[in-house]
Amino acid sequence: MDKLNAMATFVRVVERGSFSAVARELQTSQPTISKVLRALESQLGGKLLARSTRRLSLTDEGQRYYNQCRQILAAVDAAENSFQSGREIIAGPLRIGSSVSFGRLQIATRLPEFLRRHPEVQIDLQLSDQNQDLVSEGLDVTFRIGALNDSGLIARHIGITHRVTVATPDYLVQHGLPQTPEELSRHNCLLFNLLTSQNFWIYEKDTQRYEVRIKGNAQSNNSEAIREMVLGGLGIALSPVWLFSEDLKAGRVTAILQEYTAQSLPIHAVSPANRRQSARVKAFVDYMSQALESAPELQPIK
Missing domain, CATH: 3.40.190.10 (Periplasmic binding protein-like II)
Incomplete structure (x- = not known):
């Protein structure tokens, strides 16, 4: 068993709250995800998740292991980034959140050009008019309009909504x-x-x-x-x-x-505080910041 991959899968299941959601993200099957988690639990000698027909919840041991896994995976990620300094490839899955209208009118319309520049990125755009929880929704970045109430997030100001x-x-x-x-x-x-x-x-x-x-x-x-x-x-x-x-x-x-x-209202790109921004997240936020700065429909009425 690939321990690091199993830990990453476990963390993703906890954050998404669903075996099937993680299976879709990783383009595999739900039984495969279940098998990875069972093998991890077997090697650890205890249950990580309490499963029911309606939801998943962490056992006490699972909660401790989850916290430690996040720290380990963040350290590995940071080490790889340091080693690859300046050479990280802009590729892989990118899960983006936004309000429905802003996502449809300002993000979705700009995706073709971004993907033309970075064809190895796979985008999953999730739209909701409720403030999305980045961790539970498994979002890499979300765009929010208005004042930010959660100071425990990494936020970058990228524009103004006049x-x-x-x-x-x-x-x-x-x-x-x-x-x-x-x-x-x-x-x-x-x-x-x-x-x-x-x-x-x-x-x-x-x-x-x-x-x-x-x-x-x-x-x-x-x-x-x-x-x-x-x-x-x-x-x-x-x-x-x-x-x-x-x-x-x-x-x-x-x-x-x-x-x-x-x-007017500020526009922020927001990421989880405990997750290093990948090259693809940074590239997309840079792209959106530049696009919004020059977009005529975001300028004040004169």
């Missing part, structure tokens, strides 16, 4: 054009409810800050759903410029309150 206040021309004809942020309180405002500041929209003008409590009859945890509501004439939204860039060009929506600067 936001714009929008509504359809028909809505504005019917309900009037807000001239100041305070007037938003009299309008139907559509809430993206995953931001900590969801009930407050924040603007600045001439060093003065405006914090407006807004209300409306619809909300969603998906920004593309908010876009569809706006396009349906339901109300006003404060959303990323990149979400409405084509609609603004086509005149389907109108940017309002442009004399006021809406609060």
